[in-house]
Amino acid sequence: MKNKQSYLQNYVSVDCVVLGYDEVENRLQVLLIKQKDPDKQNVDSYKSQYALPGDLINENESLDEAASRVLNELTHIKGIYLQQFYTFGHPDRVSAPKDADWLRVHRKDPNARVITIAYLALVRIDHITPLAGSFAENTIWRSIKKIPKLAFDHNQILGKALEIIKEHPEQHIMGRELLPPKFTLSQLQNLYEAMSGLQLDKRNFRKSIKTADYLIPLDEKQKGVLHKPAQYFSFKKSKK
Amino acid sequence: MKNKQSYLQNYVSVDCVVLGYDEVENRLQVLLIKQKDPDKQNVDSYKSQYALPGDLINENESLDEAASRVLNELTHIKGIYLQQFYTFGHPDRVSAPKDADWLRVHRKDPNARVITIAYLALVRIDHITPLAGSFAENTIWRSIKKIPKLAFDHNQILGKALEIIKEHPEQHIMGRELLPPKFTLSQLQNLYEAMSGLQLDKRNFRKSIKTADYLIPLDEKQKGVLHKPAQYFSFKKSKK
DNA sequence: ACAAAAGTGTTTTAGATACACCCATGC
DNA sequence: GCATGGGTGTATCTAAAACACTTTTGT
Numbered sequence: 001m002k003n004k005q006s007y008l009q010n011y012v013s014v015d016c017v018v019l020g021y022d023e024v025e026n027r028l029q030v031l032l033i034k035q036k037d038p039d040k041q042n043v044d045s046y047k048s049q050y051a052l053p054g055d056l057i058n059e060n061e062s063l064d065e066a067a068s069r070v071l072n073e074l075t076h077i078k079g080i081y082l083q084q085f086y087t088f089g090h091p092d093r094v095s096a097p098k099d100a101d102w103l104r105v106h107r108k109d110p111n112a113r114v115i116t117i118a119y120l121a122l123v124r125i126d127h128i129t130p131l132a133g134s135f136a137e138n139t140i141w142r143s144i145k146k147i148p149k150l151a152f153d154h155n156q157i158l159g160k161a162l163e164i165i166k167e168h169p170e171q172h173i174m175g176r177e178l179l180p181p182k183f184t185l186s187q188l189q190n191l192y193e194a195m196s197g198l199q200l201d202k203r204n205f206r207k208s209i210k211t212a213d214y215l216i217p218l219d220e221k222q223k224g225v226l227h228k229p230a231q232y233f234s235f236k237k238s239k240k
Numbered sequence: 241m242k243n244k245q246s247y248l249q250n251y252v253s254v255d256c257v258v259l260g261y262d263e264v265e266n267r268l269q270v271l272l273i274k275q276k277d278p279d280k281q282n283v284d285s286y287k288s289q290y291a292l293p294g295d296l297i298n299e300n301e302s303l304d305e306a307a308s309r310v311l312n313e314l315t316h317i318k319g320i321y322l323q324q325f326y327t328f329g330h331p332d333r334v335s336a337p338k339d340a341d342w343l344r345v346h347r348k349d350p351n352a353r354v355i356t357i358a359y360l361a362l363v364r365i366d367h368i369t370p371l372a373g374s375f376a377e378n379t380i381w382r383s384i385k386k387i388p389k390l391a392f393d394h395n396q397i398l399g400k401a402l403e404i405i406k407e408h409p410e411q412h413i414m415g416r417e418l419l420p421p422k423f424t425l426s427q428l429q430n431l432y433e434a435m436s437g438l439q440l441d442k443r444n445f446r447k448s449i450k451t452a453d454y455l456i457p458l459d460e461k462q463k464g465v466l467h468k469p470a471q472y473f474s475f476k477k478s479k480k
Numbered sequence: 481a482c483a484a485a486a487g488t489g490t491t492t493t494a495g496a497t498a499c500a501c502c503c504a505t506g507c
Numbered sequence: 508g509c510a511t512g513g514g515t516g517t518a519t520c521t522a523a524a525a526c527a528c529t530t531t532t533g534t
Contacts, residue, residue: 010297012250012329012355057250059353063329087327087357089252089303113299115252115355117327186485203488204524211522227485228531426513443515444497451495467511468504 015054020125033136051151255294260365291391
């Protein structure tokens with residue numbers, strides 16, 4: 001019987017793709033952290049990079065719990081729904097030269113392989129206020145149209161996340177509080193458009209969302225707008 | 241800066257859900273291995289169990305490569321397409337009493353956590369002949385309707401795999417050689433039915449698959465059948 | 481009165497569903 | 508001639524797509 005399993009252990013991390021819906025600009029932004037500069041005296045030529053919030057898992061937590069904890073430690077975001085979507089484990093995924101400095105400072109064994117389970121979350125961008133923590137120097141929202149070069153293989157991870165929400169926008173809208181408790185149908189349509197990247201016809205959109213009966217019409221209208229005021233709606237509570 | 245990552249390493253494994261389509265019985269079966277009995281003198285009360293083929297990953301292989309290698313080592317199956325579908329990492333996923341004996345024999349640290357990336361493959365059951373290897377004592381095909389109790393959390397992993405193919409049968413049919421190179425439309429319909437678990441109407445099925453143009457009609461018919469001979473078809477080569 | 485977004489219906493098209501009989505072959 | 512599975516068409520329903528004008532408010 002072979003014994004090759006004896007010492008073959010690996011680092012395991014989680015990475016979080018947090019997409020924030022910016023209703024005003026009608027676009028999705030991704031939450032990135034800027035890696036903290038370590039003491040420059042010790043580490044020459046260190047260049048901090050942007051990265052997805054992510055870190056190694058702890059011993060007695062599930063992967064889902066790890067994702068929540070790590071996101072909280074780096075950005076102080078709490079209580080959002082994170083969904084696992086893919087696992088990245090190429091042997092070289094953290095061994096690009098651009099990442100060497102960070103690893104040298106933050107890992108006992110900078111050359112070790114790291115396998116990462118990627119998570120996806122969608123939030124209202126004005127609903128949470130990230131606050132950098134742990135090794136995050138600060139946090140920023142970046143439009144998904146203008147993604148900088150990220151640490152490790154994070155561009156690839158983000159790309160896969162964006163594919164997923166484009167394919168199934170509807171699955172990521174209900175019950176995620178991406179809109180205020182009371183919203184207009186135009187707001188909802190804008191959200192769908194931002195997620196799918198498509199333009200939708202107003203009448204057809206309204207027909208289709210009324211067929212699927214997500215919505216409760218409210219006895220309340222917009223006020224103070226310089227056009228015909230829109231009716232407000234809210235989501236039905238999930239049927240389960 | 242915290243250093244908690246220092247020694248926190250984990251075992252990482254891959255597990256393969258290989259589903260074999262049995263055309264004669266028109267059903268899907270899953271490939272299981274029977275864990276090899278170690279020397280009974282040393283390990284009392286060892287009970288071998290059925291399990292999905294899976295093992296720890298090696299150092300310099302990608303996850304996809306690991307899945308192929310592990311499957312080959314345990315069953316001598318080669319060259320089939322394996323697709324990652326979910327990662328299971330609950331801290332207790334390998335710590336049930338039923339699994340303790342196996343771990344004691346096969347792992348340096350039997351209490352260590354193991355995170356596993358699960359893979360899915362679909363094959364023609366008469367197209368491959370598994371041959372047990374490594375710690376597999378033998379291999380068996382079991383109908384997905386009658387799954388025994390499996391090692392670790394493998395029942396859960398298999399359940400998730402079956403959900404996935406039920407939801408998107410069409411994605412797992414093209415280009416997987418689940419049928420002979422020449423096949424009849426009834427054979428194809430049976431395959432869809434086995435994968436989706438649904439009964440389909442013959443005329444409607446034929447209409448829909450001819451709309452989507454997967455198929456090349458061949459100038460060849462069944463021979464020797466005691467009914468009207470069916471025309472053969474083959475798949476178009478993938479368009480890419 | 482004008483600007484700005486809200487709101488509203490009909491027609492067309494395509495795809496999904498339901499359904500029943502004749503055909504070619506081997507024995 | 509009979510048993511067996513192969514093969515075919517139409518009517519209906521539903522969902523998606525295209526498309527333009529009137530309404531209500533604030534200024």
